[in-house]
Amino acid sequence: MSSGGTTTDKASQDGHRSAKVEVNEKYRPLFEAVVKGDREAVEKILNEDHEAKTAKVMTMGKTSATLLDVAVMVGQDQLVENLVKRFPSEYYVVILISALNHAVRRGRIRMVKALVDRVDAKSESVPHALSVATSYAPMQKEVIWYLARHTRSAPDHGTMSCLIMAGHLDIGLFFARQYPGLATSEDTENNSLLGDLAKMKSYFRSGARLNFWEKSIYKCIPLCLVDTSFDNSIDPKMGGALKWFKTSLWNLTTKSAPFIKRIGESKLRHQCSLEFANLALTEKKTRMQTPEMLEFLLASGIVLDAASHGIFEIVSLCLKHFPELMWDENFTKELMKQVVSGRHVELFRLVNAHYIPYLTNDAWEKNGLMKATTEWSPRCATPDVSGAVFLMQRELQWYKVLEDRSDPSSNSLVLLEGPLTKKTGRKTYWEVFVEQRQDLLKEAGQWMKNTSSTCSIVATIIITVSFSAALKVPGGNNGSTGIPIFLKKGSFTVFAIADSLALFSSVTAALMFLAILTSHYTIEDFLHSIPRKLIMGLTFLFLSLAFILLAFSSALTIVLGERLKWIYIPITLLAAFPIVLFAILHLPLWVEMVESTYWPRLYRHMKKIWK
Structure with a gap:
């Protein structure tokens, strides 16, 4: 401990010494009151000592911190709001800007709002705070949106690049629309924003990793409902009541299902990415002659970078605006090589639709x-x-x-x-x-054997149950004639038909899985033969499961229907549950198999984009 204050100076285990931190002993009571959030004690000290609000309360190495800085760093939101009123911006702008930079680093929106209201007249302070926020707190989107709305000048290229890298394409699009030419800006090394975007695969729909059900939800979510409560720029004509209703509806929907919010935000990012790329190409096209633009695209490698990352949207936009690219032999060869090496199906269909055969x-x-x-x-x-x-x-x-x-x-x-x-x-x-591909062949063969063996067991169980149910019908048979007692009931007819279909379906499924188990497992079998057998096997297995549950429900209805007339309602609901569960678990696999085997996207033709 030094004579001038309290010093924290400990040596770490690796031999290095930490930065020197000192608290001004004169203002230690004020420092402790701020850390504890004691607003009354702070007000009392400031009223007695008017110089305390601008004094250096503590030092961290070569950096000094005022009372306002300390309040921001310890996260005392209400205290900061009260202290800011004591700092007229025309006299204490340096202190306010320092506190604002600390606030945006912490991502404290209340502090940011209070400080921006004071320093907004200074045109350079808010853009600098925006740059700090995008560099040091890129995930604090609410803070970034607020600073973006209060920025009175165009952000620099570095800030825009940080926004893109962080995935805030809606904010980047907001700036690009507000300041024409910003989307085509470049840094000192001629790196463009479009070039940065061409490397961010996950920011486009073609690079999103969504499962079967997420894809279905993605298609159903309207962009107008996605929560943009931080932004008043996407739809400025929207009335306050309508915007409140939209935000409330979105929050109510996503509160119980957070994955819907995540998918909706991804869809908004994909749409903004596409619009930003289109805006950048359109502005480039208006500012540059076609030969210059072609030279830019070929020299910068934007299209090839997008192709190597599988970004269909950027390649499609570039070919739509500049179809002359496909007449360049070297570019075409490299593009096709990138597409085939990366196994990008949609890009292959796109490039193949515009391919000029005689050039290669x-x-x-x-x-x-x-x-x-x-x-x-x-x-x-x-x-x-x-x-x-x-x-x-x-x-x-x-x-x-x-x-x-x-x-x-x-x-x-x-x-x-x-x-x-x-x-x-x-x-x-x-x-x-x-x-x-020998290792891949072994892995695929083992998976098919395990799956077929498991499904065969299930099919065999259904065969046994359905066959036994056919011999011992509900209610039994007439002793003299052998005719089922409940033969004239409608529920018995349903039982008989469902049990028969369950038996036939399960036998067919078992035969399909047996055919898979006895296959040679050559590499050619995995193109059509084995996948088709698996599709038929799973289809008939699902049908047999549905029919055996229907037969069981009909049998219970026959037995209990005389005493409980309403029993068929809960029985039907309970029987539907495993069928729905089976569909949820296995329908994505079945759909993928059918599409990949009978209608693969790689074989489909694509219309030329400029038609």
């Missing part, structure tokens, strides 16, 4: 693209494919598509992996394709 020779088509599709790397495992079986099927589809683009002899072409003198180095593309 057949040799490059065979040696370049065929080599890219035979090579295997972790990059090939795209997130839109779940499981080794579908990944193997997708790889086979890629190979077949690129093989069909070449002449029929492409499969017999020789891939030279070593010197020409070594005959052992001569392999066909198909041989290399199969060789590099």
Whole structure:
């Protein structure tokens, strides 16, 4: 402890010494009152000592902190609001700006509002605070939005880049619309905002990793309901009552289901990203001649960066604004190579729709693209494919598509992996394709065996139950005639039909799974044969489960219907529960299998975007 104050000066375990922190002994009571949030004690001290409000209460290394700085750093919101009133901005602007920078670092919106109201007349203070917020507190979106609305000048390129990197595309779009030319700004190294955006795959719909149910919710959420309570710029014509209703409805919906809020915010980010990229290209197009713009896109590598990250939207916009890009042979080759190497299906469909065949020779088509599709790397495992079986099927589809683009002899072409003198180095593309995917083939085969074995057990159980139920019908049979006692009841007819369909469906499902278990598991089987059998097996297994539950419900209704007339209602609800649960758990897998096997996106044609 030093004579001038209390010093915290401890040595850490690694031998380094921490920064020196000192509290001015004269203002220690004031410091303690601020830390505790004792507003009455603070007011009393300030009334007795008018110099205390501007004095250096403590020092941290080479940095000094005033009373207002300390109150901000310890998070005393109400105390800061009271203290700010004691600082007229024309005399104490330096103190207010320092406190504002601390407040935005902490993300304290109440403090920021109180301080901005005081320093708003100073045009440079709020933009600087915005820069600090985007650099040191990029996730404090409410603070950033408030500073953005009170900024009276265009932010610099660094601030805009930080906004994009943090995912605040709605704020970036707000600035880009307010200050024309800002979307096309560049730094000293000629890095553009569009170039930054071309590397952020998750900010676009094509890069979002959504499961089956999240995709369904994504399509249903209207953007007008997404909570933008921090922003009054997206829809300035909206009335106060309508905006309050919209915000309240959104908050009520998302309070019990936070995942809906997350999906809605993602959809808003995707839309703003697309609009920002389109705005940047449109402004570039109006400010530059077409040859200059083409040179910019080719030299900057924006399109190729977007293609390598699988960002369909940016590539589509660039080709829509400048279709001349596809007439550049080197660009086309590199673009196709990036698309095939990354296994980007939608981009392949897009580029293939605008491909100019005569610009590239057949040799490059065979040696370049065929080599890219035979090579295997972790990059090939795209997130839109779940499981080794579908990944193997997708790889086979890629190979077949690129093989069909070449002449029929492409499969017999020789891939030279070593010197020409070594005959052992001569392999066909198909041989290399199969060789590099042996581990994937084993994993896919093991998954199919395990799945088929498990499903076969379930199908066998349903066969046994449905067969036994057919022999021992509810209520029994007439002793003399052998005719079921409840034969004339409608519930018995439902039981008989449902039990029969359950038996036939489960037998069919068991046969399909048995066919999978007895397959050869060659690599070609995973293109059509095995997936089709699995689809049929799961379909009939689901039907057998539904029919056996229907038969069980009908049997209970027959037995209990005489005493409890309403019993069919709870029985129906209880029987529907496992059916719905089965659909929720397995419907995404079934839909993915059907789409990938019978209508793969890789085989679909895409219309040209400028039509």
